[in-house]
Amino acid sequence: MAKIIVDGTELDVPPDFTLLQAAEQTGAEIPRFCFHERLSIAGNCRMCLVEVKGSPKPVASCAMAVKDLRPGPNGEPPVVITNSPYVKKAREGVMEFLLINHPLDCPICDQGGECDLQDQAMAYGSDASRFAENKRAVEDKYIGPLVKTVMTRCIQCTRCVRFSTEVAGVPDLGSIGRGEDMEITTYLEKAMTSELQGNVIDLCPVGALTSKPYAFAARPWELSKTETIDVMDALGSNIRVDARGREVLRIMPRLNEDVNEEWISDKTRFVWDGLKTQRLDRPYIREAGKLRPATWNEAFTLIAEKVKATKPKKIGAIAGDLASVEDIFALKGLMSNLGVKNLDCRQDGVALDPSFGRASYIFNPGVSGIDTADVILLVGSNPRWEAPVLNARIRKAWRLNGTKVAVIGEQADLTYAYDYLGAGVDTLNGVVDGSHSFSKTLKDAKRAIVIVGQGALIGENGAGVLSLAAKAADAIGSLTDEFSGLAVLHTAASRVGALDLGFVPGEGGLGLAGMLKPKALDVLFLLGADEVDVPAGPFVIYQGTHGDRGAHRADVILPGAAYTEKHGTWVNTEGRVQIGSRATFPPGDAREDWAILRALSDVLGVKLPYDSFAQLRATLYAAYPHMAAADQILAGDVASLKSLAGRGGAVQAGLAFRSSIENFYFSNPIARASALMAECATLAAGGKLEAAE
């Protein structure tokens, strides 16, 4: 620890703290443009100047470490002053220079109202310019369909360049030219290819990089801001949904160190246009092969008729990937009241099962556990597309901590270097029995994480592979009481919650594969389940939000609420219970899903025992107490993983693993309805073609 005096307060801080960090400990506010906690230090904007006693010039506090200051003549701690007139004058000088070439077009700038330059100009700007010459102007650059550029506004802080190079790991952006002619661009104005590129919009302290889809849509102060949870992947990124009236206008990340830090993927950020198109806004009934609008009553009556005409054994229900815990709980209640045991939530047919214990299907080390891992083994997973923000975290560990990454499965570009061990089961077996050359590295590691992707767990080999992965984790010493290194990476936001609730076949019930066999069922209830192919035969009730695959097959459609339109709980891949809130209302006649199920239960004569959302939650919490602990993880227990390792199971030799995500931009019905995601997908496909040439 090093001593330092900031504004008269003596502090004890780690010696590698910067002056800016030290000053913040006292509550002093230091203005900044280029400095960002999660990026390397550039020290090029000079806005953070402070006075250091004994220094002939003001010092850029973001780039000076406490340990680099000399003590006073008698060994007193160095003295830093952040609020003297000298400092103010220095910063005013910097601001004046910054504004020389800034267009001052705030009235037509989308950043207006949430602009760092605007805010800091209030504190350090002057009311008039002494600059009579021509301002420089910079041509706008095309850098893709997501980020709009007005490059004349750029103040060359290089945050965007550092982000794409360091955090995203896709060095698209760069600064060309020098001095006054420096410009930010991509190589020959190609579209950026990072799946995290939207974050540069938040990072850009001015209005140079703004959201293209949100361009000229609203001012920040007109928007209602709702803090909620993302469902585009199973990470459960914390987001803020900004809406005006009934319309979601943009989605921004919220800070959560344990989950998404402050990043979100482009799918999370830009999927909102999909919330407006292809929406199911009233019930439909299929008549003579065609869907026709209907009333709720008609729809419910028809369902009741069909349900009454068959036996519980011939009824099934599948929960989709975006459903909230409450929805699934209500559906499960309804089904058990009907005596139905044919339930499943594993649309992709993975072999995860709550009976193996919670530890068998969650990301045991936790997302933040990645930061302290020394080796990470990816089994049948491509985190870049399955959970981009998590991938950025692995990249961070690889980059800053020297964490080693190894892959069994597909050889894909993950934005970091890794040891490629092999394609599938045989390699994993080699790791288990220690015959693989990499086993030693894994064994020597103190905290090795084995990340198992859904791709490895699909199909009849799934159970065997899961057990094998647990065995591998055990063999390398990652299953101990303090540290459990088996991490299941989900792709569906609803999955862990559904498994927690036991939304899997009851005794003698059919699973997904059984239910989808022709003639297996008479009535099938899909709760937003769009990833399954239902054969001809059963009467399909689809409750969901978008006219996607499920709705096309449906005989009755019940319009539900999307994730931004309801209160709900989602449990992320690490088993963290997170609570989302409603930002807007569902369109037209659509209703919140739990309410639909509750109403339907009444019509079916098996009324669910709650009349309000609060009552539902109380019932839920009584049955599953851990759901009440928001933001907490109910840890799985290692013993169950050990017994999982011992279970074994048939695995076909030579089986190769593939990631379960085929197209990142089309992984759920909302994304498939989004024109923007379609554009991104086309671009990504084009990008791949180009690379192959």
Add this chain to the structure above:
Amino acid sequence: MSVRRLAAVQPESFAFTPENVKWAKGIIAKYPEGRQASAVISLLWKAQEQHGGWLPEPAIRAVADMLGMAYIRVLEVATFYTMFALQPVGKHFVQVCGTTPCLLRGADKLMHVCEKVIGHQNHVTEDGQLSWLEVECLGSCSNAPMAQINYDYFEDLDPESFEKLLDDLRNDRPVKPGPQVERACSGPVGGPTTLLDQSLYDGSVVGSWKKRFDETKAAKEAATVQAATEAAKPKETSPGEKQAAKQPTDKTKGA
């Protein structure tokens, strides 16, 4: 300096010649594993040389691929350093210094000559022989005004000599690099004015300092020897003298 952009018309492709590839490998090998990017400037420079004095876009990609760098990283370097010409240049690429000392000595007139003979900046004459650019100080201010043409400096120019120089270059006549007036390097015009003594250069004074040094040393030694012999003589020094010699030491001790 204006905004530097890649040329609008670019060649289809670029590849180093086998010799240059070999040379490049040698350069890359100088840097430790994982630090190959350090070779970027050398390679870009070689590419520019090979490509007739300017750097085409495919060369930027070729260098990036060789060094495992992102294209944008190499573009950053190529656009940052003005020594990389991004636009085609003439066979003789004239860089006229326009910084203060040269300007005070008439660089503006040289630039007028360029305008007249070649045309505006960054424009290659039809015969492909000449193009010019105003640059910042090239470090030859004592011979201002000056211009760098390809690898040579042409100094102490005036409009007439410069125009003639350009004409000679255009017609591939031999030219003399360096000062264009009577002067050796940056020595005084019209020959030297100091250090004229010819003996300075005929070797006769070689080692004179050593001689002087030896002489002084010998004299000193002689003096010591003499003193020693005198001290060896019995009791010739008076007691008073001895005391005086001792006194300062005593005083210091007492203080």
